[in-house]
Amino acid sequence: MWQSLDFLESLDKEKLALRSRIFISLHLTQTSHAHSLSIKASSSSSSTAIADPEGIKVNSVPTKPIEGQKTGTSGLRKKVKVFKQENYLANWIQALFNSLPPEDYKNGHLVLGGDGRYFNKEAAQIIIKIAAGNGVGKIMVGRDGIMSTPAVSAVIRKQKAIANGGFIMSASHNPGGPEYDWGIKFNYSSGQPAPESITDKIYGNTLSISEIKMADIPDVDLSSLGVTNFGNFSVEVVDPVSDYLELMENVFDFPLIRSLLSRSDFRFVFDAMHAVTGAYAKPIFVEKLGAKPDSILNGVPLEDFGHGHPDPNLTYARDLVAIMYGENGPDFGAASDGDGDRNMILGKGFFVTPSDSVAIIAANAQEAIPYFKSGPKGLARSMPTSGALDRVAEKLKLPFFEVPTGWKFFGNLMDARKLSVCGEESFGTGSDHIREKDGIWAVLAWLSIVAHRNKDKKPGEKLISVSDVVKAHWATYGRNFFSRYDYEECESEGANKMIGYLRDLVSKSKAGDKYGNYVLQFADDFAYTDPVDGSVASKQGVRFVFTDGSRIIFRLSGTGSAGATVRIYIEQFEPDVSKHEMDAQSALKPLIDLALSVSKLRDFTGREKPTVIT
Numbered sequence: 172m173w174q175s176l177d178f179l180e181s182l183d184k185e186k187l188a189l190r191s192r193i194f195i196s197l198h199l200t201q202t203s204h205a206h207s208l209s210i211k212a213s214s215s216s217s218s219t220a221i222a223d224p225e226g227i228k229v230n231s232v233p234t235k236p237i238e239g240q241k242t243g244t245s246g247l248r249k250k251v252k253v254f255k256q257e258n259y260l261a262n263w264i265q266a267l268f269n270s271l272p273p274e275d276y277k278n279g280h281l282v283l284g285g286d287g288r289y290f291n292k293e294a295a296q297i298i299i300k301i302a303a304g305n306g307v308g309k310i311m312v313g314r315d316g317i318m319s320t321p322a323v324s325a326v327i328r329k330q331k332a333i334a335n336g337g338f339i340m341s342a343s344h345n346p347g348g349p350e351y352d353w354g355i356k357f358n359y360s361s362g363q364p365a366p367e368s369i370t371d372k373i374y375g376n377t378l379s380i381s382e383i384k385m386a387d388i389p390d391v392d393l394s395s396l397g398v399t400n401f402g403n404f405s406v407e408v409v410d411p412v413s414d415y416l417e418l419m420e421n422v423f424d425f426p427l428i429r430s431l432l433s434r435s436d437f438r439f440v441f442d443a444m445h446a447v448t449g450a451y452a453k454p455i456f457v458e459k460l461g462a463k464p465d466s467i468l469n470g471v472p473l474e475d476f477g478h479g480h481p482d483p484n485l486t487y488a489r490d491l492v493a494i495m496y497g498e499n500g501p502d503f504g505a506a507s508d509g510d511g512d513r514n515m516i517l518g519k520g521f522f523v524t525p526s527d528s529v530a531i532i533a534a535n536a537q538e539a540i541p542y543f544k545s546g547p548k549g550l551a552r553s554m555p556t557s558g559a560l561d562r563v564a565e566k567l568k569l570p571f572f573e574v575p576t577g578w579k580f581f582g583n584l585m586d587a588r589k590l591s592v593c594g595e596e597s598f599g600t601g602s603d604h605i606r607e608k609d610g611i612w613a614v615l616a617w618l619s620i621v622a623h624r625n626k627d628k629k630p631g632e633k634l635i636s637v638s639d640v641v642k643a644h645w646a647t648y649g650r651n652f653f654s655r656y657d658y659e660e661c662e663s664e665g666a667n668k669m670i671g672y673l674r675d676l677v678s679k680s681k682a683g684d685k686y687g688n689y690v691l692q693f694a695d696d697f698a699y700t701d702p703v704d705g706s707v708a709s710k711q712g713v714r715f716v717f718t719d720g721s722r723i724i725f726r727l728s729g730t731g732s733a734g735a736t737v738r739i740y741i742e743q744f745e746p747d748v749s750k751h752e753m754d755a756q757s758a759l760k761p762l763i764d765l766a767l768s769v770s771k772l773r774d775f776t777g778r779e780k781p782t783v784i785t
């Protein structure tokens with residue numbers, strides 16, 4: 172069984188006590204035995220053979236630094252062709268081990284998951300061999316190398332007594348295939364994405380690397396469950412779903428959700444976008460919760476996501492959107508991204524913005540979700556995410572935090588027990604049940620809210636719909652209209668110049684300046700000081716905040732693999748219920764025009780239109 176949640180909380184206290192150490196190193200909870208490698212003279216000219224007492228041969232492969240291996244918002248992402256260059260992945264993995272104190276991985280356990288994309292199979296073998304070469308004791312790999320980002324976080328946390336961290340082979344929502352993207356992320360022992368203190372170290376080591384320690388072991392069959400031993404190193408192929416499912420059953424009231432999904436007057440559809448949640452949707456929604464088998468769309472993970480762009484938004488999940496907005500559409504629709512950490516929630520002909528979604532989950536968590544029965548500890552959002560959540564925090568009198576873009580900024584607050592529910596406007600929602608955003612969790616949270624509202628409804632009685640839930644929320648809290656414009660793969664030079672220009676504008680601006688009909692309250696380049704460890708992240712996005720609470724925000728993406736992606740975030744608060752039904756694009760038109768003229772985006776990038784609007 173999953174450890175009780177109290178047990179997890181007590182571990183968080185332990186984590187708190189050890190926090191200072193975590194930030195210099197990956198914390199290892201297990202006792203380390205020095206893994207004494209005896210070095211033998213090389214028989215080959217290009218590599219040195221090393222053997223440990225248990226007989227695994229480790230080759231010391233000479234290598235040279237490769238430029239550009241700096242991690243972005245979430246791991247290292249490049250085109251597959253780049254990763255396929257000689258030693259490209261191997262260098263980064265070895266640089267990672269070089270960045271950790273040996274006692275943090277020698278004889279330790281690591282988890283390895285991935286989203287099933289092209290190149291994962293080869294990459295898994297490289298990672299396994301380098302881990303073995305560096306003295307790791309055991310790697311737990313999801314069958315076929317598949318395990319979603321939230322499940323990797325959950326497995327690391329479940330195995331906390333022995334697991335020291337994990338790798339996720341994914342470029343998330345970026346497309347996959349030989350011409351597209353690949354990526355790698357590293358999470359440490361609390362299941363949290365490695366903080367910048369670690370990723371900066373890895374980058375530094377990629378610039379001075381000269382040797383890769385590669386175990387001389389055969390490729391491991393990852394297609395069937397079980398353990399393969401090589402001396403004192405072993406690979407265990409595990410079911411990617413079971414630990415995660417067990418956690419979900421502890422967080423949510425499954426019988427309550429089942430009572431909704433098995434109603435004949437409630438129709439549900441989930442689009443796995445041929446990505447990793449294909450492996451989770453059937454066992455969870457169909458087998459455990461009673462959804463009909465045909466409610467799962469694109470449920471088989473494919474290496475190229477069926478030529479799709481596995482990003483659950485109105486542009487890329489267009490098939491699902493067409494179903495939900497079509498005649499006689501289902502009552503509830505959802506989708507998740509490549510690695511299963513993002514989500515999109517739709518009602519019949521209705522889209523729930525991610526900024527509203529996290530606010531509504533937070534407002535309803537205590538009554539609809541058993542995990543939150545004592546109420547959330549605190550709430551947080553990324554800076555560009557709308558202020559809808561702020562209003563919930565205020566009403567519920569909860570601590571509230573605004574952090575930079577990227578999930579890694581939430582973990583410290585969670586470990587310090589200051590934060591329970593958080594989200595990003597980029598379709599990321601989650602809680603402190605793990606240390607990653609969690610797509611399926613968000614769908615289950617929404618199903619819980621709808622099920623809770625309808626639990627006394629008799630067959631034939633009109634159900635409270637997703638849109639009813641959202642509109643009632645707006646009526647109580649007001650509506651934060653929000654939209655994001657993405658200009659993907661612009662020329663880097665123009666995009667960087669535009670940000671430079673905006674920073675300059677910020678330095679010259681002052682409260683009271685007029686921007687059309689808007690009056691400036693302040694403008695800045697967002698900086699964040701982590702209240703737990705004092706670390707500072709600066710230059711996290713240029714924002715113009717006006718006296719009526721409206722905001723326009725500009726930043727460059729840190730997850731793209733080519734050129735520069737400009738993101739503009741636009742937000743306006745509307746307390747007047749009679750205006751809540753307005754289309755967001757119309758309501759925000761004046762601010763959008765203002766953002767385009769203030770930034771001179773067209774001049775700097777040559778772009779007339781965004782590639783994606785969410």
Ligand code: VG1
Nearest residue numbers: 244245343577578595597728729730
């Ligand atoms: C984007 C999103 C950010 C999210 C990140 C990783 O980053 O804006 O909110 O945390 O992707 O999500 P950027 O730097 O491109 O704006 V995922 O699902 O790629 O792990």
Ligand code: CO
Nearest residue numbers: 343344510512
């Ligand atoms: Co993702």
